[in-house]
Amino acid sequence: MVLQANALSQNGAAAPLTKAELARRHFRTTFQAAASRRRARSNGGLGNTRYIVEQAKRRSIIKSPTNTVRMSFPIVSRLPNEGDVAMKDAPPVPAGTPRAVDFPMYLGRPDFVEVPRSSIEAIDTELANADVRYIRDTLMSSTMGPSMYPVLRRYTAKDKDALSTGTLPREITIIIEDMTSILPTHMMAVHGPRPKNTPEARTKVTLYPVHSLILAAHCANLPAFPAPSGAHTNPNTPRVEAAANAREIELPVRPLCLHSPKTFPILLEYLYLRRPEVLLRHLVPMSLPTTLVEVPEQHESVARVLGTALSVQGLVTQITIVHGIWQNACALGVFDDELWSAIDFAWKLLLMSLAVATNMPDVLESIKNAECNPDNEKEVDESSTATDRQESTSS
Secondary structure: OOOOOOOEOOOOOEOOOOHHHHHHHHHHHHHHHHHHOOOOOOOOOOOOHHHHHHHHHHHHHHHOHHHEEEEEEEOOOOOOOOOOOEEOOOOOOOOOOEEEEEEEOOOOOOOOOOOOHHHHHOOOHHHOOOOHHHHHHHHHHOOHHHHHOHHHHOEEEOOOOOOOOOOOOOEEEEEEOOOOOOOOOEEEEEEOOOOOOOOOOOOOEEEEEEOHHHHHHHOOOOOOOOOOOOOOOOOOOOEEOOHHHOOEEEEEEEEEEOOOHHHHHHHHHHHHHOOHHHHHHHHOOOOOOHHHHHOHHHHHHHHHHHHHHOOHHHHHHHHHHHHHHHHHHHHHOOOOHHHHHHHHHHHHHHHHHHHHHOOOHHHHHHHHHOOOOHHHOOOOOOOOOOOOHHHHOOO
C-alpha cells in the first residue's frame, strides 16, 4: 500500500505505471482525499466508550452463578466449547440422548485495547501518527472498505494443490479478475488448534486473501504484518508477475490459528463492510431490522416465532456460529460496538428460541428478564490492558 517512486527510463521520462501500481495509487489517493475531508473531526476523547461502559456493567454478572441457564435436549450437532457451555452428563452417551447443558446468559467481553500504532506503521509509515479510530472511520465513510471486499471473492488460486504437500508455502500466486481494484496484500492461512490428544495430526487450512490495513486497523491482538524475506521486501505491496500475465499477483502467506476457523469469513466480511444488518443475517436465520436490538420488549415474540420455525438442532447450529464469532472477536481483539451488540442480541434471542423449542417456559422467563444492572457497574481503568481470563479467553 506504500507507493514507490516511479522508475525513470534512460531518457529521464517516468516509466509507465503498471496496473498494480495504478491500483495502489488509487488506494492512496482515495484514502488521502477521504482523510482530508475528515480533518475537522476531533481525535480527542476516549474511543469505544460505549463498549467500555457495557463491559463494566456485566463484569460481575459474568462471574455470577446466576449467569447460567440449564436446558436439556438431544445432542446431535457440535456444541460450543465445554469451557463456555458446560455438559452436565459427563459419561459418553449415544447421539440423540437428552443431555443437560448450561449456557451463559451473557458472553464475556475482554477489556478494551486499542490497536498499537506499530501495527499501522508496519503497513504505512505515513499513517503512523494517525489516530486509529480516524483510520477506521475513513475506511468506512469513504466506502473504501466495502469497495475493497469484492476482490477477495473474485480470484483463482494458480496452484490449486499448494496445500497438498502438508507444508504451508511462503507465498501463493493468485489470478485477479479486476486488476483496477485495490489489490489484496496477504493470504491468511486460517486453521484451528491441533487436538490435544493428537498434537501431530494435520489440521485443515483455509486460505483467505486480505488487505493488511483492514485487519490491522480493527484487530488489536493481531501482531504487526512482518516484511517477508528475499527480494519482495515491501510487506504490503503484492508482487505482480511479468507482463505475460499481468493478472497474477503473489501474496505472502500468514498463518492464523483461531478456535472457530469456519466463522472467520463472517467476521472478515463485517470488518470490510461494517454492516450490522448483514452480520445479523448470518447469526439469526430471519430477516430482522437492526433496530430490534434496542427493543427488548419485542424479543420474546421474535424468539417464539424462531423457536417454532427452527428445530432444536438448527438453533444449536446457530448458537455455535454466534459462539464461534465471539471466540474469534475475543482472540483478535475486535472492539466494535455494533459487532458486539449484534453478538449479544443474537445470543440472547437464540437462547430464548431454544427455550421455546424445548418447552422450558421458566428458562425463557429467566433469559427474558436478565438485564445488565447499572448498579453493578464498576470503575473502569481505561488505560488497563490486563484481561480477566474468563472474559478474554477464546477457547
